[in-house]
Structure formats: structure tokens, C-alpha cells
Amino acid sequence: MKGWQRIFIGKRWEHEIVSTLDRLAEPLSAVEELLWEAVESRVESVSRMARHLLSAGGKRLRPALTLLSAWMAGSITQKAILYAAVVELMHTATLIHDDVIDKAVTRRGKATVHTIWGNESAVMCGDHLYASAFSRLAEDGDIRVIRAMADASRRVCEGEILELELAYRLDLSESDCLRVAQLKTGALIGAACQVGVIAGVADGRNPQRLADALRHYGCLLGVAFQLVDDVLDMESTEETLGKPVGSDLLEGKITLPAVWTIAQLGPEERERWWRLAAQRHFPEQDAASLARRAQETGQLDRVRAFAGRIARQAVSYLDSYDGVDSDRRWARDALRDIADYIVKRRA
Amino acid sequence: MKGWQRIFIGKRWEHEIVSTLDRLAEPLSAVEELLWEAVESRVESVSRMARHLLSAGGKRLRPALTLLSAWMAGSITQKAILYAAVVELMHTATLIHDDVIDKAVTRRGKATVHTIWGNESAVMCGDHLYASAFSRLAEDGDIRVIRAMADASRRVCEGEILELELAYRLDLSESDCLRVAQLKTGALIGAACQVGVIAGVADGRNPQRLADALRHYGCLLGVAFQLVDDVLDMESTEETLGKPVGSDLLEGKITLPAVWTIAQLGPEERERWWRLAAQRHFPEQDAASLARRAQETGQLDRVRAFAGRIARQAVSYLDSYDGVDSDRRWARDALRDIADYIVKRRA
Numbered sequence: 129m130k131g132w133q134r135i136f137i138g139k140r141w142e143h144e145i146v147s148t149l150d151r152l153a154e155p156l157s158a159v160e161e162l163l164w165e166a167v168e169s170r171v172e173s174v175s176r177m178a179r180h181l182l183s184a185g186g187k188r189l190r191p192a193l194t195l196l197s198a199w200m201a202g203s204i205t206q207k208a209i210l211y212a213a214v215v216e217l218m219h220t221a222t223l224i225h226d227d228v229i230d231k232a233v234t235r236r237g238k239a240t241v242h243t244i245w246g247n248e249s250a251v252m253c254g255d256h257l258y259a260s261a262f263s264r265l266a267e268d269g270d271i272r273v274i275r276a277m278a279d280a281s282r283r284v285c286e287g288e289i290l291e292l293e294l295a296y297r298l299d300l301s302e303s304d305c306l307r308v309a310q311l312k313t314g315a316l317i318g319a320a321c322q323v324g325v326i327a328g329v330a331d332g333r334n335p336q337r338l339a340d341a342l343r344h345y346g347c348l349l350g351v352a353f354q355l356v357d358d359v360l361d362m363e364s365t366e367e368t369l370g371k372p373v374g375s376d377l378l379e380g381k382i383t384l385p386a387v388w389t390i391a392q393l394g395p396e397e398r399e400r401w402w403r404l405a406a407q408r409h410f411p412e413q414d415a416a417s418l419a420r421r422a423q424e425t426g427q428l429d430r431v432r433a434f435a436g437r438i439a440r441q442a443v444s445y446l447d448s449y450d451g452v453d454s455d456r457r458w459a460r461d462a463l464r465d466i467a468d469y470i471v472k473r474r475a
Numbered sequence: 476m477k478g479w480q481r482i483f484i485g486k487r488w489e490h491e492i493v494s495t496l497d498r499l500a501e502p503l504s505a506v507e508e509l510l511w512e513a514v515e516s517r518v519e520s521v522s523r524m525a526r527h528l529l530s531a532g533g534k535r536l537r538p539a540l541t542l543l544s545a546w547m548a549g550s551i552t553q554k555a556i557l558y559a560a561v562v563e564l565m566h567t568a569t570l571i572h573d574d575v576i577d578k579a580v581t582r583r584g585k586a587t588v589h590t591i592w593g594n595e596s597a598v599m600c601g602d603h604l605y606a607s608a609f610s611r612l613a614e615d616g617d618i619r620v621i622r623a624m625a626d627a628s629r630r631v632c633e634g635e636i637l638e639l640e641l642a643y644r645l646d647l648s649e650s651d652c653l654r655v656a657q658l659k660t661g662a663l664i665g666a667a668c669q670v671g672v673i674a675g676v677a678d679g680r681n682p683q684r685l686a687d688a689l690r691h692y693g694c695l696l697g698v699a700f701q702l703v704d705d706v707l708d709m710e711s712t713e714e715t716l717g718k719p720v721g722s723d724l725l726e727g728k729i730t731l732p733a734v735w736t737i738a739q740l741g742p743e744e745r746e747r748w749w750r751l752a753a754q755r756h757f758p759e760q761d762a763a764s765l766a767r768r769a770q771e772t773g774q775l776d777r778v779r780a781f782a783g784r785i786a787r788q789a790v791s792y793l794d795s796y797d798g799v800d801s802d803r804r805w806a807r808d809a810l811r812d813i814a815d816y817i818v819k820r821r822a
Contacts, residue, residue: 169633170633171633171636171637171640171658172640173636173637173639173640174632174633174636225598225599225602228594228598229594229595229598229599246639247575247576247594248576248639249636249639249640251572251575251576251598252572252576252632252635252636252639253632253636254602255572255601255602255605255628255632255635256629256632256633256636258602258605258606258628259605259625259628259629259631259632260629262609262621262625262628263622263625263626263629265621265625266618266621266622266625266626267622269618271613271616271618274609274612274613274621275610275613275614278606278609278610278612278613279610279613281602281605281606281609282603282606282607282610284606285521285599285600285602285603285606286516286517286518286521286603288599288602289518289520289521289596289599289600289603290518290520292520292593292595292596292599293518293519293520293596311518
């Protein structure tokens with residue numbers, strides 16, 4: 129079962145699920161085709177690296193959001209398919225660079241690009257995907273979309289750098305954590321929805337209001353998504369997650385579940401954490417033990433509930449759309465389902 | 476003395492040099508101002524890293540080419556200044572990633588970004604510069620320029636990856652070397668000239684022919700520039716170059732001077748090189764000795780002469796422009812001077 133299909137499985141209205149899946153299946157495979165075509169290069173190893181990544185699959189959450197946003201705005205046009213592919217290309221570029229930075233060994237169950245081809249090629253392959261994405265957008269020529277995507281990728285970088293800057297900072301506030309999530313994850317998901325609206329709207333109509341609303345929806349959805357990711361990093365077992373429990377901590381990343389759990393510790397334990405932070409090294413054992421504590425003291429549930437509130441806030445932006453057409457209501461309901469899925473998902 | 480000023484020093488016509496310098500001084504400092512402004516970010520360490528790089532200076536060859544191209548096409552407009560800054564931002568992004576890849580310790584006499592802030596931040600800082608450059612272009616809104624720049628940065632990545640792919644390949648042909656240089660260096664310099672023309676042309680006129688001509692000029696100029704860079708890597712002493720002689724070889728990069736010098740070796744020595752290549756490691760001593768051989772056997776002069784022919788080919792594209800206006804002839808002469816300088820320069 130494909131990742132994006134999982135989103136709609138287990139919902140109450142069986143026939144409605146089927147119809148959502150049906151409607152997304154065809155455009156999503158068109159996106160897939162475009163992705164494979166876009167990474168072709170006259171330099172053989174460029175194509176090889178990109179194909180390796182694409183073949184690992186992934187949820188394709190961002191393209192699905194672009195398509196549903198287009199659908200909600202009007203219809204899934206050729207442009208919507210193009211923008212969905214571009215969004216995924218940019219996301220993939222970020223993943224490659226992330227994996228180099230985090231020294232990750234596997235991604236989506238496959239060896240990471242840099243472990244096979246080396247850091248050098250991996251960095252350049254990421255750059256190439258960025259540049260290819262912008263080339264595609266430049267060919268298309270809609271300056272609003274180029275603006276949105278350039279802006280989003282700038283924010284993603286800012287988020288990644290901010291996160292590095294805040295590494296080992298146990299005194300992070302809730303709003304620091306939210307700011308990182310907003311930049312690192314929210315910005316691109318927001319843009320994915322925004323450009324979907326631009327692509328889907330019928331000529332002549334001004335989609336500004338809906339585009340803004342869906343950008344807000346996407347940004348908040350991204351924040352919720354990131355918070356649940358942070359929870360999963362502490363909640364899962366090594367088998368289901370494919371990396372050690374508490375691996376964020378091993379890289380010095382202080383996430384909201386960590387902040388809240390550390391706040392609950394006794395003074396002696398807290399002192400130990402500060403001491404480790406000063407050495408800029410959290411041993412695997414401590415990371416695993418904090419993850420256990422987070423679970424036992426209910427902090428993980430608390431963060432998930434918090435993510436749920438943010439997701440509901442995201443959904444509230446959908447309600448500003450007042451379409452009568454039942455077709456478009458359908459897209460809106462699917463976007464609601466995704467918000468729901470994102471909070472509830474397990475590794 | 477600034478790098479770009481060096482280009483015009485030592486020319487025959489004293490008063491003409493002064494006037495070229497005068498004419499470029501003001502727009503180049505406007506470019507500089509824009510560069511510093513463009514790297515500002517709400518994330519403090521993003522700005523700090525970028526400012527560190529910018530303060531190291533550099534020749535600013537690419538912005539000078541953009542400005543002169545604009546001048547040749549009409550005049551140095553605000554857009555020309557913007558595009559010149561964008562070109563330099565993209566070039567700077569490439570340098571950061573290059574330094575991470577090459578594990579370079581210094582750049583332009585200052586510690587490299589990754590040695591101070593770590594590889595993680597350096598990769599992200601490069602990404603951020605790319606994204607900021609595209610953001611600026613998106614704000615400006617000229618789709619032809621976005622297309623040219625996206626295309627160029629795609630090629631630059633292809634060139635870098637091709638070079639990695641061809642590492643330790645002693646059987647490189649002359650055309651392999653030229654292809655790497657064309658992608659890695661020529662593409663961006665070609666685009667720098669092309670977008671200069673677009674910026675400089677008066678409204679209503681179609682700059683296509685001149686833009687194409689100057690793009691060709693820039694591409695070939697870039698190839699010549701790269702070949703001379705490859706010569707300098709073998710010709711200079713460690714003191715003037717700031718890195719070991721033959722450092723390209725130490726990274727496995729097979730440049731044209733190396734190809735031609737190895738072809739001149741006796742069978743026993745060639746066998747030794749093949750053996751080292753198979754181990755993917757050229758010891759420092761061998762690299763230095765090959766560099767000496769390249770110099771002694773006249774291969775460095777031969778490559779420089781070859782670069783000279785390519786530079787003359789570049790200049791021939793300038794002649795397709797038939798301006799009567801003496802002001803514009805001036806810009807053309809300056810572009811000729813740069814081609815001249817590029818071939819003759821010493822480290």
C-alpha cells in the first residue's frame with residue numbers, strides 16, 4: 129500500500145475513501161512520471177542518485193496536498209501536477225542534504241545517497257534537484273509560484289540552521305520549538321498548498337484569498353506534522369523507526385517532548401542533563417531513558433494533544449472556503465482527513 | 476587594490492583604464508551593498524556566515540562581467556546591479572559547497588565557513604544563498620533571467636558531479652576536460668553576461684542576438700578561466716596559492732595539464748600513475764613532482780596557450796556587435812581586456 133493511501137484507510141465512510149483514492153491515483157501517478165523525467169540528466173550519476181531516492185518512495189504527502197488544494201480551488205490541472213512534482217523535488221533535495229548533515233545511514237529503508245556515492249556527490253545532487261525544480265518553474269513561467277517556492281526554500285534553510293544553532297540548548301522555549309517547526313517543515317507544506325490553489329483556479333478568478341487560507345492551513349499542518357514526528361522519535365521502537373529511539377537527542381536536537389520531559393525531572397537529573405549539554409554529547413543510554421520517561425510521564429501524549437490543537441487550527445482555515453459544489457467539498461474533507469491522520473499516525 | 480581593479484592595471488592606455496575603473500567603481504559598490512543586504516536573515520547565524528564570506532572579498536569578476544554586458548547593451552541599470560549581485564550570490568553558494576566537498580581550510584585568505592561553523596551549517600548556508608538569490612529574482616519578476624540562472628546553476632552542479640565521477644580517471648580526453656570546465660565554470664559566467672544584456676537593453680529593443688553572443692563569450696571565457704586555474708594549481712608555489720602545489724591531483728581531479736603531462740611520461744612512470752589511480756590516492760610527493768614535470772616539459776605553457784585560443788574565440792563573439800556609440804565600444808574593449816587578463820594572470 130502506498131503511503132498516501134494509508135492516509136485515507138480506516139476512515140468511516142468506506143465508499144468516500146475509495147472515491148478519494150480513485151481521484152488521487154491518476155494525478156499522483158502523473159506526478160510520479162514527471163518526477164522521474166525531471167531528474168534525468170546528461171550526467172549519468174546525477175540521474176542515478178536521484179532515481180535511487182525516488183525509487184525508495186515515501187508518503188508523497190506534499191504532492192497529495194498540492195493536488196487536493198488544486199481540486200478545492202477548481203480542478204487538478206496540468207500545472208497542479210507540475211507544481212506537485214516540483215514541491216516533491218525540493219523536499220527530496222532537502223532530505224539529501226539533511227541525511228548528509230545527520231550522517232543518516234538509511235532513508236525510507238534504503239541506503240542514503242551519501243553512504244553510496246559520498247558526501248560530495250550527495251551535496252551536489254541536492255543542489256541539482258533544487259536547480260532542476262527552479263528550471264521547471266521558470267519554464268512554466270508563473271512568477272507567483274516561483275516567488276512562493278523560493279521563499280519557502282529560504283525558510284526551510286533558516287529552520288535547519290536555527291535548529292543547528294539551538295542544538296544542546298536545554299532552555300528552549302515552546303515558541304522556539306514552534307518556530308523551528310514552522311520554518312523547517314511548515315513553510316514548504318504551506319507553499320505546497322498555496323501553489324496548488326494557484327494551479328487549480330479557473331482563469332480570471334483571483335485565488336488570493338483561498339491561496340492565503342490554504343497556505344495557513346499547510347503551515348500549521350506542517351507544524352503539527354513535525355511535532356508528531358518528534359513524538360515518534362521517542363515513542364517508537366528501533367525496529368519500527370529504523371533508527372535508535374531518541375535519535376534527535378543523539379544529534380543534540382532539543383524537541384518539544386524533550387523540553388517538557390526535562391522540565392519534569394528532579395533537580396539532580398536536570399543537572400546531569402545540563403552537564404551533558406555542556407559537553408555537547410548525550411549518550412545513547414540517556415537519550416533512551418529520557419524517551420522512556422517522556423512516555424511514562426505522559427509528555428508524549430501531551431505533545432500529541434498539542435499537535436492536535438494546531439491541526440484543528442489548520443482545519444479552521446479550510447472552513448473559510450464556502451464552496452457549494454460537492455466536488456470541491458470533497459477535496460476539503462480530504463484535507464481535513466489528512467490533518468486528522470497526521471496527528472494520529474504511528475510510526 | 477580590489478581584485479577587479481587588477482584586471483585593468485598594466486594596460487597600455489592609462490587614461491582609458493582610469494575611466495573604466497571609474498565607471499565600474501560606483502555600480503560595483505552598489506552591487507556590494509546589495510550583496511550584504513541580501514544575506515540578512517532573521518536567523519542570526521545565517522547572516523553571520525554569509526557576512527564572513529562576503530568580507531573575504533574576491534575578484535567579483537562575475538558581477539563586473541554582468542555590468543559590462545549591461546553597459547555594452549545599453550546602460551548599467553538598477554536591474555543590472557541586482558542581477559550582478561544575484562550572480563555573485565550563486566557563485567558564493569557554490570564556493571561554500573565546494574569547500575565542504577574539498578575539505579578546504581581557507582578561502583580567500585580566511586577560514587572557510589565549514590571549518591568555523593561545521594559542515595551542517597555550511598551546507599545549509601549555501602542552500603540559503605541559492606534560495607535568497609532566487610527570491611530576489613522572483614521579486615524582480617523577469618522570467619527570462621530566472622530561466623537563465625536556474626539553467627546555469629543546474630549545469631554548474633552537473634559539472635561538479637561530472638568532475639567527481641571522472642576523479643582518478645587518467646584516460647580523460649581533452650574534450651572531457653573541456654566539458655567539465657564548460658559546465659562547472661562556463662555556464663554561470665555565460666549567464667552572468669546574458670542577464671547583463673537583458674538588464675542593460677533599452678525597452679522595446681529585442682536583445683536576443685546580443686544576449687546570445689555575450690552568453691557564448693562568457694561560456695568560452697569561463698572555460699579559459701578554468702584552464703588557467705588548472706595551470707595555476709600546478710605552477711604556483713604553496714605561498715602564493717595558499718594550498719599545496721598540485722592540490723587538484725590530491726583530490727583526484729585530473730585536469731588538462733595533468734592529462735597532457737602524464738601522456739609525456741615514460742611507460743614505467745605512467746604505470747606508477749595508473750597504479751596510484753587504482754588505489755584512488757595520489758601522494759603529495761607525486762602530485763608535486765608531476766606539477767614540476769608539467770612546468771619543465773612546457774605543458775603548462777601549452778595549456779595556457781590553448782586557453783588563449785579559447786579566449787580569442789570568446790572575444791570573436793564580441794565583434795558580432797556593431798555599436799557605433801563610443802561609450803558602448805568602451806564596454807566591449809573592457810570585455811576584451813578581461814579575456815586578455817584571464818589568460819595572462821598569475822596567482
